[in-house]
Amino acid sequence: MEGLKGALLFGQSGGPTAVINASALGVFEEALKNGAVTKVFGACHGIKGVLDDKLVDIGTEDASELRLLIQTPSSALGSVRYKLANLNDDDRDYKRIHEIFAKYDIRFFLYNGGNDSMDTCNKISKYLSSVNYACNVVGVPKTIDNDLYGTDHCPGYGSAAKYIATTCMEIALDSKVYDKGSIAVIEIMGRHAGWLTAASAVASYRGLGPDLIYLPETPFDVESFLDEVYDTYRQKGNCIAAVSEGICDESGKYIAEYAFENAERDSFNHIQLGGVGNYLGGRIKSKTGVKVRPIEFSLMQRCAAHIASKTDVEEAYEAGAQAVRSAVVGSTDVMIGFRRAEGENYVCECVELPLSIVANTEKKVPLGYITEGKPFITPAFLDYVTPLIQGEVNMKFEDGLPRFAKLNKKL
Amino acid sequence: MEGLKGALLFGQSGGPTAVINASALGVFEEALKNGAVTKVFGACHGIKGVLDDKLVDIGTEDASELRLLIQTPSSALGSVRYKLANLNDDDRDYKRIHEIFAKYDIRFFLYNGGNDSMDTCNKISKYLSSVNYACNVVGVPKTIDNDLYGTDHCPGYGSAAKYIATTCMEIALDSKVYDKGSIAVIEIMGRHAGWLTAASAVASYRGLGPDLIYLPETPFDVESFLDEVYDTYRQKGNCIAAVSEGICDESGKYIAEYAFENAERDSFNHIQLGGVGNYLGGRIKSKTGVKVRPIEFSLMQRCAAHIASKTDVEEAYEAGAQAVRSAVVGSTDVMIGFRRAEGENYVCECVELPLSIVANTEKKVPLGYITEGKPFITPAFLDYVTPLIQGEVNMKFEDGLPRFAKLNKKL
Numbered sequence: 001m002e003g004l005k006g007a008l009l010f011g012q013s014g015g016p017t018a019v020i021n022a023s024a025l026g027v028f029e030e031a032l033k034n035g036a037v038t039k040v041f042g043a044c045h046g047i048k049g050v051l052d053d054k055l056v057d058i059g060t061e062d063a064s065e066l067r068l069l070i071q072t073p074s075s076a077l078g079s080v081r082y083k084l085a086n087l088n089d090d091d092r093d094y095k096r097i098h099e100i101f102a103k104y105d106i107r108f109f110l111y112n113g114g115n116d117s118m119d120t121c122n123k124i125s126k127y128l129s130s131v132n133y134a135c136n137v138v139g140v141p142k143t144i145d146n147d148l149y150g151t152d153h154c155p156g157y158g159s160a161a162k163y164i165a166t167t168c169m170e171i172a173l174d175s176k177v178y179d180k181g182s183i184a185v186i187e188i189m190g191r192h193a194g195w196l197t198a199a200s201a202v203a204s205y206r207g208l209g210p211d212l213i214y215l216p217e218t219p220f221d222v223e224s225f226l227d228e229v230y231d232t233y234r235q236k237g238n239c240i241a242a243v244s245e246g247i248c249d250e251s252g253k254y255i256a257e258y259a260f261e262n263a264e265r266d267s268f269n270h271i272q273l274g275g276v277g278n279y280l281g282g283r284i285k286s287k288t289g290v291k292v293r294p295i296e297f298s299l300m301q302r303c304a305a306h307i308a309s310k311t312d313v314e315e316a317y318e319a320g321a322q323a324v325r326s327a328v329v330g331s332t333d334v335m336i337g338f339r340r341a342e343g344e345n346y347v348c349e350c351v352e353l354p355l356s357i358v359a360n361t362e363k364k365v366p367l368g369y370i371t372e373g374k375p376f377i378t379p380a381f382l383d384y385v386t387p388l389i390q391g392e393v394n395m396k397f398e399d400g401l402p403r404f405a406k407l408n409k410k411l
Numbered sequence: 412m413e414g415l416k417g418a419l420l421f422g423q424s425g426g427p428t429a430v431i432n433a434s435a436l437g438v439f440e441e442a443l444k445n446g447a448v449t450k451v452f453g454a455c456h457g458i459k460g461v462l463d464d465k466l467v468d469i470g471t472e473d474a475s476e477l478r479l480l481i482q483t484p485s486s487a488l489g490s491v492r493y494k495l496a497n498l499n500d501d502d503r504d505y506k507r508i509h510e511i512f513a514k515y516d517i518r519f520f521l522y523n524g525g526n527d528s529m530d531t532c533n534k535i536s537k538y539l540s541s542v543n544y545a546c547n548v549v550g551v552p553k554t555i556d557n558d559l560y561g562t563d564h565c566p567g568y569g570s571a572a573k574y575i576a577t578t579c580m581e582i583a584l585d586s587k588v589y590d591k592g593s594i595a596v597i598e599i600m601g602r603h604a605g606w607l608t609a610a611s612a613v614a615s616y617r618g619l620g621p622d623l624i625y626l627p628e629t630p631f632d633v634e635s636f637l638d639e640v641y642d643t644y645r646q647k648g649n650c651i652a653a654v655s656e657g658i659c660d661e662s663g664k665y666i667a668e669y670a671f672e673n674a675e676r677d678s679f680n681h682i683q684l685g686g687v688g689n690y691l692g693g694r695i696k697s698k699t700g701v702k703v704r705p706i707e708f709s710l711m712q713r714c715a716a717h718i719a720s721k722t723d724v725e726e727a728y729e730a731g732a733q734a735v736r737s738a739v740v741g742s743t744d745v746m747i748g749f750r751r752a753e754g755e756n757y758v759c760e761c762v763e764l765p766l767s768i769v770a771n772t773e774k775k776v777p778l779g780y781i782t783e784g785k786p787f788i789t790p791a792f793l794d795y796v797t798p799l800i801q802g803e804v805n806m807k808f809e810d811g812l813p814r815f816a817k818l819n820k821k822l
Contacts, residue, residue, distance in 0.1 A: 075588045306718055392808055401800070
């Protein structure tokens with residue numbers, strides 16, 4: 001496929017992060033200066049924008065406004081959760097995508113997202129290849145969940161981890177302030193993988209974090225949890241427990257489901273979670289009578305660009321830029337990933353991973369990062385995560401508040 | 412009382428803020444260099460530390476570690492919610508305070524807190540005066556609620572307002588990202604006064620904030636709320652509503668009470684609130700079937716030092732330093748407040764306000780700041796609040812996370 005020339009299309013998919021737009025900027029700036037790229041398009045609301053023929057011409061955007069994407073959280077082009085049908089069942093979406101790509105002469109398709117988005121990339125790539133439409137498809141990783149297979153970590157995770165650790169420290173200072181003790185239950189995102197919840201341990205190792213940390217990787221027993229929380233409270237006069245939204249009991253049932261009898265499911269058949277912290281807080285309160293405060297980090301943990309990790313922002317940008325370079329030199333059906341060099345100093349380089357091995361495989365927290373016999377995180381995890389939260393962004397403020405990018409495009 | 416010389420005692424009380432320790436630093440640095448002050452003490456857990464004879468000698472702390480208080484949220488000395496009895500009913504606490512003050516030759520007593528703390532100051536000042544114990548008592552204002560009477564605003568409010576407006580902007584970017592609409596209900600602190608919730612409007616006026624804002628100053632009707640949210644959703648495809656935790660219906664009953672049948676009360680006879688956002692979110696969901704996300708800013712809004720307002724930090728420091736100067740030159744039974752100069756440019760100076768007029772009076776959001784006929788905030792409020800959120804602190808980080816002060820004292 002080397003020597004391909006034509007338009008480049010970029011889309012954003014899945015849940016937003018603090019740095020997804022930094023990847024977009026990497027794509028746009030690299031593509032706009034690349035000779036093989038005749039035009040740079042953004043798809044409104046990801047693959048939905050392709051199906052609806054809603055593409056925006058990034059070349060018409062003001063360059064300095066575009067630059068502000070580096071510090072603007074969420075997905076500037078709009079995101080989507082749309083699952084392509086299996087080709088054998090229904091080929092209408094695929095034909096439509098082919099039609100739109102041909103209309104705009106799209107020869108480079110870059111898609112930014114997590115597991116489901118890489119699956120979408122993979123399906124499109126295979127279809128276009130089957131109909132002999134020349135187009136290089138490259139995935140750009142993104143997920144605060146850090147659960148993409150094959151890459152050392154994912155853009156978005158470092159900033160979320162930095163938010164979580166920082167906020168845990170601030171909450172530890174706050175919630176331990178009274179002479180009368182209290183118990184805090186912090187609920188952190190992570191459906192199947194506990195990477196985000198584990199990040200709270202960085203605060204603990206600095207002396208200001210959760211006493212107990214529960215990941216979805218190990219079965220959760222409510223009665224043991226209540227005992228552990230109350231024991232800690234009696235010993236220390238206070239207790240902070242961090243729990244992943246996705247904790248399950250031995251049978252695999254979400255603890256959150258006990259709170260919400262009629263759990264809903266989204267189009268990917270995920271259960272809509274939330275409220276496990278409130279549920280457990282109520283259980284503690286009933287059992288112990290102690291003052292309990294459930295705290296949910298909610299959307300803040302994925303959109304708090306003002307406390308983003310500089311390392312994460314720079315890597316997110318680089319992943320976008322590298323995706324353009326890879327597509328232009330002929331790579332296709334791959335996702336850009338990170339490979340960490342061995343040794344003391346943190347060095348990470350971009351690599352290409354086959355989409356087929358990335359899509360639909362979740363990378364969980366290895367058991368070596370989980371303390372044996374008690375709900376906590378090992379120092380080995382600190383070695384892994386600490387480089388990812390390094391550095392602070394020098395955010396531009398305007399009249400006291402962050403100045404976010406304002407693009408011309410209408411979604 | 413001029414010419415008084417002796418030890419100075421400082422205590423922190425009530426709910427923490429991002430800048431209460433900046434006031435402490437102002438007190439400590441000013442007192443340590445002031446010739447009239449023989450020794451500088453901190454009371455562990457406020458007035459409780461006095462009653463328990465738990466004072467710490469601030470002069471033994473490392474000066475550079477003390478300096479880090481400028482960026483350390485919460486109350487470094489520990490806080491307390493303890494209500495002194497009325498003197499006529501029970502004078503034991505007062506006699507004990509007198510005893511401890513005499514033991515350490517405390518001649519300057521500075522107390523940092525909100526309404527209830529100023530009441531404590533006032534009672535102690537009156538008692539000491541009645542027993543002819545010479546001691547100048549000066550209050551240092553502190554409350555994210557901004558409801559202290561007589562002062563233009565309170566230290567702690569500007570930083571909480573900056574956190575709220577910034578986070579609303581980030582959430583607006585995040586929650587409006589999908590092609591399918593959703594409704595977010597943001598619950599913001601404020602028991603009786605809506606200053607914090609009103610701060611979300613700064614984000615709205617920048618194009619990224621709540622569509623609807625409900626303060627406790629006006630009666631809240633659940634049915635009207637549901638209609639307003641759904642109407643906005645149908646018009647715009649999305650809706651963000653900000654509600655104060657303290658919203659009440661026409662009869663004065665907290666909306667949160669409908670969620671929690673058995674509301675608890677703390678020692679000041681305040682109802683323990685929480686959950687109104689979840690309650691209203693559930694009501695919206697039931698009525699409309701739309702995807703709803705309740706978001707509670709919880710402790711983060713009062714402890715997020717990493718996004719503190721520089722103006723607020725500087726003013727908090729200055730209020731502490733001024734309290735020392737006032738006490739030393741003979742002022743007593745006063746609280747330091749801020750007076751804003753008239754005119755285009757923001758200039759604020761410290762003034763002394765009699766404790767008797769400050770204590771137990773709550774300053775609510777004036778009706779001129781609340782839009783008539785709809786749940787929103789007027790531009791006049793923006794003129795008031797915008798100067799208070801100006802500037803960012805240049806926070807010191809260590810290995811990726813904020814470096815907070817570590818004092819020697821054991822609480």
